[in-house]
Amino acid sequence: MIDRFEGDVAVVLVGENERRLEIPRKSLPRGVREGAWLQIEVEGDRLVSAMIDQAETDLARQRIQEELDRLRRGEHLR
Amino acid sequence: MKRFVLALLIVTLATMSVILATAASSGPKPEYELGFKALADQIPEVVGEPLEYEHWGANGDSLQQTTTGLMVWRKADNWTAFTNGSRTWINGPAAVQDRSNVELFSWESPASGPQAPPTPAAASSQGVLQVHVIDVGQGDSILIQGPDGRSTLIDGGSSGTGVLQYLQRIGVKHLDLVVATHPHEDHIGGLPEILNAIPTAKVATGGQPSTTRAYERFLDAISTAKAEYVDVKRGDTLQVGPLAFQVLNPPSKAVPQNLNNASVVLRLVWGSTAFMLQGDAEKEAEADILASGKPVSATILKIGHHGSRTSSSPAWLKAVGPLVAVYSAGAGNSYGHPHGETLAALAGAGVQVHGTDTEGTVVITSDGSGYSVATAKTNAPRAPPENTSPSIPAVVPVQPPTTQSGSEAALQIVSVTSPARRGGTATLTAKASPGAQCSITVRYKSGPSTAAGLVPKSAGPDGMVSWSWNVGPSTTPGTWPIAVTCGSATADSAFMVQ
Numbered sequence: 001m002i003d004r005f006e007g008d009v010a011v012v013l014v015g016e017n018e019r020r021l022e023i024p025r026k027s028l029p030r031g032v033r034e035g036a037w038l039q040i041e042v043e044g045d046r047l048v049s050a051m052i053d054q055a056e057t058d059l060a061r062q063r064i065q066e067e068l069d070r071l072r073r074g075e076h077l078r
Numbered sequence: 079m080k081r082f083v084l085a086l087l088i089v090t091l092a093t094m095s096v097i098l099a100t101a102a103s104s105g106p107k108p109e110y111e112l113g114f115k116a117l118a119d120q121i122p123e124v125v126g127e128p129l130e131y132e133h134w135g136a137n138g139d140s141l142q143q144t145t146t147g148l149m150v151w152r153k154a155d156n157w158t159a160f161t162n163g164s165r166t167w168i169n170g171p172a173a174v175q176d177r178s179n180v181e182l183f184s185w186e187s188p189a190s191g192p193q194a195p196p197t198p199a200a201a202s203s204q205g206v207l208q209v210h211v212i213d214v215g216q217g218d219s220i221l222i223q224g225p226d227g228r229s230t231l232i233d234g235g236s237s238g239t240g241v242l243q244y245l246q247r248i249g250v251k252h253l254d255l256v257v258a259t260h261p262h263e264d265h266i267g268g269l270p271e272i273l274n275a276i277p278t279a280k281v282a283t284g285g286q287p288s289t290t291r292a293y294e295r296f297l298d299a300i301s302t303a304k305a306e307y308v309d310v311k312r313g314d315t316l317q318v319g320p321l322a323f324q325v326l327n328p329p330s331k332a333v334p335q336n337l338n339n340a341s342v343v344l345r346l347v348w349g350s351t352a353f354m355l356q357g358d359a360e361k362e363a364e365a366d367i368l369a370s371g372k373p374v375s376a377t378i379l380k381i382g383h384h385g386s387r388t389s390s391s392p393a394w395l396k397a398v399g400p401l402v403a404v405y406s407a408g409a410g411n412s413y414g415h416p417h418g419e420t421l422a423a424l425a426g427a428g429v430q431v432h433g434t435d436t437e438g439t440v441v442i443t444s445d446g447s448g449y450s451v452a453t454a455k456t457n458a459p460r461a462p463p464e465n466t467s468p469s470i471p472a473v474v475p476v477q478p479p480t481t482q483s484g485s486e487a488a489l490q491i492v493s494v495t496s497p498a499r500r501g502g503t504a505t506l507t508a509k510a511s512p513g514a515q516c517s518i519t520v521r522y523k524s525g526p527s528t529a530a531g532l533v534p535k536s537a538g539p540d541g542m543v544s545w546s547w548n549v550g551p552s553t554t555p556g557t558w559p560i561a562v563t564c565g566s567a568t569a570d571s572a573f574m575v576q
């Protein structure tokens with residue numbers, strides 16, 4: 001998933017262990033935003049292809065929003 | 079009598095930077111030497127084991143933290159003493175005698191004993207605050223320790239960058255507050271391991287979520303740690319003991335979609351010293367804060383976004399008006415942080431700049447009337463920008479002068495007159511390596527002082543060097559920076575003119 005943009009560089013966190021990959025922003029699909037989940041193909045540190053995984057992004061957004069709401073209500077303290 | 083106890087407490091806190099740093103340093107095990115050994119040999123159970131090397135305190139006393147208290151050689155009366163916080167043992171004229179801290183022996187002068195530097199009572203009662211801008215490579219992590227020992231952590235760097243180890247080494251056992259400025263991994267990635275290991279009372283964020291796994295792990299860790307969770311907005315105050323963090327960003331309505339601009343920006347006022355800690359807030363957020371009309375002036379500015387050109391607008395720097403700017407960035411990072419434009423703007427404004435990429439962890443200490451800046455390393459040439467592998471350096475402890483060796487020995491400001499009166503004189507004493515060539519710059523509003531006493535000097539055989547100068551009767555009152563350079567070492571301080 002894309003953690004952030006630093007100027008023309010996109011910082012992508014790859015896989016379970018969130019390996020940090022820095023790739024040119026222009027090599028990513030147009031209109032891609034921070035937080036987007038991607039299906040990517042890499043060779044070493046080189047990006048071969050990238051596709052937005054909208055379904056996974058939406059799932060993560062919903063899951064995270066629910067957890068944040070639980071924290072706000074203090075349900076984890078009970 | 080009461081004043082004596084207060085002074086003792088202040089000195090203990092004032093030496094914290096060196097104490098904490100030494101506790102974290104490696105190398106041979108510290109031992110008691112000379113007068114400290116003579117006292118320790120007589121009451122070994124009382125004084126316990128040394129935790130650090132002997133070093134100079136701010137008032138010229140020599141100090142050494144132990145497992146049970148503090149060893150002190152008192153410059154004022156040349157006695158060696160140990161205190162456990164409530165009682166004092168003195169190797170006096172009739173061998174070792176002990177007394178309560180609130181009493182004095184007849185042969186002790188009331189002025190003797192561990193004392194604070196000459197600061198007004200009002201400022202001394204503020205106690206000592208420390209802000210550690212921790213070297214986490216490319217990322218941010220700032221620890222604030224209040225005079226009551228309460229700790230606040232702002233951001234935790236990327237995962238595995240050593241913040242947890244740094245906190246553990248300096249003895250942080252509880253966090254009263256953790257602030258995640260915004261959800262980028264270089265600010266929150268390291269927080270889960272900290273929340274899992276150090277009991278934390280409360281976590282505050284700006285409320286803008288991300289959809290990354292790093293952010294989700296952060297939320298999971300808050301839940302598991304059973305820390306209270308709060309969103310903060312402009313106008314809120316986060317109170318940690320005597321410290322009141324003013325929340326200047328995000329705005330109370332319409333939190334920016336740009337995560338950097340949604341950063342929690344905090345201002346902390348401590349006596350005459352104020353800190354502005356702006357996370358990764360960029361120019362748009364800076365403009366929005368200025369438009370809100372909230373006070374923004376600060377002595378010390380942790381500049382936005384690792385020194386990126388996307389932050390630190392001229393209007394912002396002018397309004398904040400810092401004497402010292404600190405940025406956190408990894409040596410040789412891929413983004414070119416800090417950007418040359420930012421450094422040039424700061425230099426043009428006469429601001430002293432410290433960065434973790436060249437100097438390691440930066441620790442700012444303030445007693446409410448002045449401040450001092452200590453860095454883990456002396457300023458080294460910046461790594462070339464074409465180096466694209468972000469290094470993840472180990473956190474380097476701030477080294478006390480006694481553990482330094484060779485010609486690179488550190489420079490420490492031992493004392494400075496503060497406050498100084500207009501039309502009066504001020505004195506600064508520093509400890510450098512013996513024989514080092516030293517120079518001093520005192521910068522007032524009107525520019526560098528041209529007082530006759532501020533000439534280059536050589537440090538004595540004991541490393542001590544001292545300057546006295548006249549403070550002009552028309553000097554603008556305020557807190558003004560002092561820079562001392564001895565060989566390749568530099569040290570910053572400041573003094574108040576009234």
